[in-house]
Amino acid sequence: GAGVSQSPSNKVTEKGKDVELRCDPISGHTALYWYRQRLGQGLEFLIYFQGNSAPDKSGLPSDRFSAERTGESVSTLTIQRTQQEDSAVYLCASSSQLGLGQDTQYFGPGTRLTVL
């Protein structure tokens, strides 16, 4: 079946502009995660959605970052007034959250954001 998809694959923007990144999770996956990967670094957790529960926003680096999810489907990550330090690959993952103690996260290919 289809995996996690993200769009756009690449985004170049000017400092100060807003950007919107999209993630389509695997159908039926109730959990969705956003991570940021800066050049040469590991992944930083940003935000987590699980069903209709309030999202865990503890990883968002500033109030310029926000994310929404419609039901158990598409999610959008919005970065307002982008800064050069926002340049990174933004990765989305989804999982089935079967409550079996282990929950594999499946990742999309990422959106490479470059802020000039």
Next chain:
Amino acid sequence: GEDVEQSLFLSVREGDSSVINCTYTDSSSTYLYWYKQEPGAGLQLLTYIFSNMDMKQDQRLTVLLNKKDKHLSLRIADTQTGDSAIYFCAESSPDAGSYQLTFGKGTKLSVIP
């Protein structure tokens, strides 16, 4: 807070075994994972191990866990050029929320033909 450390680079000859090492600090880790990232691609889950296990084997991959030393390793037997990628170690623990993964910075494996 939690921290996951990996060496940044590893170079091996085709056909040899590769061993990628990882250390973590959170003793309450429940699951430990190895992900593979090829250029321009997302992360692919390779394997995972539950913290009450000390070894897991899956075809060419062997995962060893030393919980006392908080040390995790991934051995790739008969390494091929297609194994060239960045390998990330990750851990999840109840303290961070069992759904949240903490990643190392990744080990870049280069396979020499």
